[in-house]
Amino acid sequence: MKAIYSLFLVFALVLVALLGAGAGGMHYLFGVIIPYVAVVLFVAGFVMRVIRWGKSPVPFRIPTTCGQEFSLPWIKQNKIDNPSTTWGVILRMFFEIVLFRSLFRNTRVELHDGPKLAYASNKWLWLFALLFHYSFLTIFLRHMRLFTEPVPGFFQALESVDGMLQIGVPSLYLTDVVIVVAATYLFLRRVVIPQVRYVSLPADYFPLFLILGIVLSGIFMRYFVKTDIVSVKELTMGLVTFHPRIPEGVGTIFYIHVFLVSVLLIYFPFSKLMHMGGVFLSPTRNLANNNRMKIHVNPWNYPVKVHTYEAYEDEFREKMVEAGLPVEKPLEQQPENKE
Amino acid sequence: MATPKPQELFASINHRPPKKDWMDVPVEIKPGRYCYAANPKSLEIVGFPHAREWNPLDDDWKLPENWKEIIIQGIKERLERFRSFKIFMDICVRCGACADKCHFFIGSGDPKNMPVLRAELLRSIYRGEFTRAGKILGRFAGARDLTPEVIKEWWYYFFQCTECRRCSVFCPYGIDTAEITIIGRELLNLLGLNIDWIATPVANCYRTGNHLGIQPHAFKDMIDFFCDDIEEITGIRPEPSFNKKGADILFITPSGDVFADPGTYTCMGYLMLFHYLKEEYGLEVTWSTYASEGGNFGFFTSHEMMKRLNAKMYMEAKRLGVKWILGGECGHMWRVIHQYMATMQHDTMGDLDFLEEPVSPITGTRFENARATKMVHIVEFTADLIKHGKLKLDKSRNDNLIMTFHDSCNPSRGMGLLEEPRYIIKNTCNHFYEMPENTIREQTFCCGGGAGLNAGENEELRMMGGLPRANAVKYVHEKYGVNMLGCICAIDRAVLPNLMDYWVPGVQVTGIHELVGNALLLPGEQERETNLRGEPLPGKEDM
Ligand code: HEM
Numbered sequence A: 001m002k003a004i005y006s007l008f009l010v011f012a013l014v015l016v017a018l019l020g021a022g023a024g025g026m027h028y029l030f031g032v033i034i035p036y037v038a039v040v041l042f043v044a045g046f047v048m049r050v051i052r053w054g055k056s057p058v059p060f061r062i063p064t065t066c067g068q069e070f071s072l073p074w075i076k077q078n079k080i081d082n083p084s085t086t087w088g089v090i091l092r093m094f095f096e097i098v099l100f101r102s103l104f105r106n107t108r109v110e111l112h113d114g115p116k117l118a119y120a121s122n123k124w125l126w127l128f129a130l131l132f133h134y135s136f137l138t139i140f141l142r143h144m145r146l147f148t149e150p151v152p153g154f155f156q157a158l159e160s161v162d163g164m165l166q167i168g169v170p171s172l173y174l175t176d177v178v179i180v181v182a183a184t185y186l187f188l189r190r191v192v193i194p195q196v197r198y199v200s201l202p203a204d205y206f207p208l209f210l211i212l213g214i215v216l217s218g219i220f221m222r223y224f225v226k227t228d229i230v231s232v233k234e235l236t237m238g239l240v241t242f243h244p245r246i247p248e249g250v251g252t253i254f255y256i257h258v259f260l261v262s263v264l265l266i267y268f269p270f271s272k273l274m275h276m277g278g279v280f281l282s283p284t285r286n287l288a289n290n291n292r293m294k295i296h297v298n299p300w301n302y303p304v305k306v307h308t309y310e311a312y313e314d315e316f317r318e319k320m321v322e323a324g325l326p327v328e329k330p331l332e333q334q335p336e337n338k339e
Numbered sequence B: 001m002a003t004p005k006p007q008e009l010f011a012s013i014n015h016r017p018p019k020k021d022w023m024d025v026p027v028e029i030k031p032g033r034y035c036y037a038a039n040p041k042s043l044e045i046v047g048f049p050h051a052r053e054w055n056p057l058d059d060d061w062k063l064p065e066n067w068k069e070i071i072i073q074g075i076k077e078r079l080e081r082f083r084s085f086k087i088f089m090d091i092c093v094r095c096g097a098c099a100d101k102c103h104f105f106i107g108s109g110d111p112k113n114m115p116v117l118r119a120e121l122l123r124s125i126y127r128g129e130f131t132r133a134g135k136i137l138g139r140f141a142g143a144r145d146l147t148p149e150v151i152k153e154w155w156y157y158f159f160q161c162t163e164c165r166r167c168s169v170f171c172p173y174g175i176d177t178a179e180i181t182i183i184g185r186e187l188l189n190l191l192g193l194n195i196d197w198i199a200t201p202v203a204n205c206y207r208t209g210n211h212l213g214i215q216p217h218a219f220k221d222m223i224d225f226f227c228d229d230i231e232e233i234t235g236i237r238p239e240p241s242f243n244k245k246g247a248d249i250l251f252i253t254p255s256g257d258v259f260a261d262p263g264t265y266t267c268m269g270y271l272m273l274f275h276y277l278k279e280e281y282g283l284e285v286t287w288s289t290y291a292s293e294g295g296n297f298g299f300f301t302s303h304e305m306m307k308r309l310n311a312k313m314y315m316e317a318k319r320l321g322v323k324w325i326l327g328g329e330c331g332h333m334w335r336v337i338h339q340y341m342a343t344m345q346h347d348t349m350g351d352l353d354f355l356e357e358p359v360s361p362i363t364g365t366r367f368e369n370a371r372a373t374k375m376v377h378i379v380e381f382t383a384d385l386i387k388h389g390k391l392k393l394d395k396s397r398n399d400n401l402i403m404t405f406h407d408s409c410n411p412s413r414g415m416g417l418l419e420e421p422r423y424i425i426k427n428t429c430n431h432f433y434e435m436p437e438n439t440i441r442e443q444t445f446c447c448g449g450g451a452g453l454n455a456g457e458n459e460e461l462r463m464m465g466g467l468p469r470a471n472a473v474k475y476v477h478e479k480y481g482v483n484m485l486g487c488i489c490a491i492d493r494a495v496l497p498n499l500m501d502y503w504v505p506g507v508q509v510t511g512i513h514e515l516v517g518n519a520l521l522l523p524g525e526q527e528r529e530t531n532l533r534g535e536p537l538p539g540k541e542d543m
């Protein structure tokens, strides 16, 4: 049900673009105004969200340690999963962000008669998550050819590697296939795995459908209803050079594609997609486990009421003396200011 | 409610969630899975608000009039104070990687025990009250209204989390549901909703220095009693000192070790070790009756209460003028000492200049990793002694033991103390086998009774939560004949024996320093006939 809501929402967005830019001919709105607004909202929203996070301090140093600590010289420390230095943390974060290290640990629990529990290796999520993100990244970078002139060698190289299979005209990009497969997998596991389905919100299906919508409209535009790529580049260059104009010959499919991207940009800062920023700031991962080597200071530390030794001794002095325990104040001069 | 038989309990586990959306499934407080409400007197001792008699099974929890305001304000303050909380509220993608990593989910099948859903219980309110998307889109964005039902659900499920952090190991963003539980419990405490198994130890600890409310003279008596036993077994009587000014080291351990088997044997191990070090090397270790609790149930209550209870350690070290502090075998105690203590006490204790950088006077080893906070784990300390050949050990006295080792949650995931205890075991025992790798070290499973949940009335829950741990023990029990489960946590020593009897009869539980005590050759000792438990030593069975 939740998936269907989200799917309809994406259909509705397509329809908006179809009617607005296609039938309504509002090319300037869909080709210039909305993309500009989206980029501004994205940047402002992203920055504000990160600032909002940054405003809250990290009162305690709470890394989740996943290996041997730095301790005695003859004990081998796990410097990546339990870093005690900044370099260690950088490495840990590198593996986390670039290779999804923690997700790689994933297992699936199984119940067998016996009673017996087993933990099966379960790396599919890790694999498809990586494929999804890297193809997304590659596609994003490939798009830079539309926003640069002359196109830097890096983007051209990326494009030729991605299209190296040379299948069809225009030649098929690997990442186009991979992202469709990976996003489909991510969607299917959400509906097929009962536990994941149970915790999923409409807000979990929506970005997947939206991204699939973007990808499919892009693929459609590239391989099927061909759009005049020269005009498109004229439009995109106009956007980045702040001389926006709408050239002739840009098809409706392009406006649909751009509209969905704009929605993604606007949606991004308000949604779970902010994990992109948050992963860098997660205190269980980005702090060194040097807790006992360096005192971490909590900016809002405040004095609290404690039970002092004096109050304790006042209460138990007699018993302590009787038991032969040393006391600060001998019994006879016990003051009357007993609590 | 009797706890079901193991086979029945196992057969009843169903990992398939119900059809109905979780927001539409009202909470049902099941006997056997919850702990009794806090005794109002205990809350009053520490000045907690809204102390009252109430019963979780009643419809009316007698919430204060402005409960909603209190909660909203409470969330707001904590969002401003904890970046962890803010980020963990915002970035979960509900990928489900953490779902089946929680021992309570594995053992109960209750979907709200999946870490991600446990967190969503609070996150859904956060979205509804604090995010624009949630305010406008409501349920579509995963938001829901704050009702008394929600509070009940929080109470039920935040006291079904042992704050073990296993979920955090697997989360691609390190989202730590323990952190969310900690904050959730803090919020509940604003409404006077604690459980008695936490609130009463907290009150006791505050007043008498330890959870069990043992008064100073009684504390000393109990230790003397162990000395009697040691004398009987070895012919040597340790002479521990108490509250002694000018001692070299202050030793603090959880009071559970003084109070209940098998922790008591671990305590005897400490006493023997200190006696040995005093005789052989002149080291003076003192115990405190004031700071007589290493454990800190304040940690299971609120950050503030944790600080209030913890303050005793440094205050006592300062008063006694010791060089540094040595801490006994305990799990959450060490999470507090390692990750919170020096930070919390910085306002009154500053940079701890009244203590010295810890150096073992016997081996000369500088404990680099504790140079600022000046508190060393006894397992680090003893491993160093053994490595330098400073202890005379007779391993064969532990030959009746076929050991395995349970990593306690906090020392493994909040510290990384993995090799030291293994090193000690291997040097005091001849037979040691590891459990499967998905169940040890950073992936270790909780005993099922941590974070203040070791009550009697929630036994069923503990047996469920302890299943993954017990099942891994069962594996090595059947494969290698393992009969002894080692651990470095006082709560483990209290929880695991019961758990073993239930799932893996025939396996007992021991602290690591019990092994040391048994193997250690005290100067001038008589030939021992029994181990610290009074059982005949290997080879002496038929005498
Ligand atoms: C530093 C950058 C990023 C990192 C390290 C990162 C990491 C991850 C990880 C580990 C997951 C969980 C696995 C999964 O469910 O697939 C995930 C999920 C996801 N990411 Fe990212 N991500 C990043 C940036 C992005 C960006 C830029 C987008 C796209 C706009 C994105 C979209 C998604 C989506 C839609 C999911 C959920 C997939 C699902 O529903 O199962 N991520 N990300």
Ligand code: SF4
Pocket (backbone or CB within 6 Å): B091, B092, B093, B094, B095, B096, B097, B098, B099, B115, B116, B170, B171, B172, B173, B174, B175
């Ligand atoms: S593993 Fe992390 S991101 Fe995934 S559902 Fe659990 S808490 Fe959320």
Ligand code: SF4
Pocket (backbone or CB within 6 Å): B101, B102, B103, B104, B113, B114, B115, B118, B160, B161, B162, B163, B164, B165, B166, B167, B168, B177, B178, B181
């Ligand atoms: S901290 Fe432990 S008990 Fe709590 S949700 Fe995570 S895995 Fe479960």
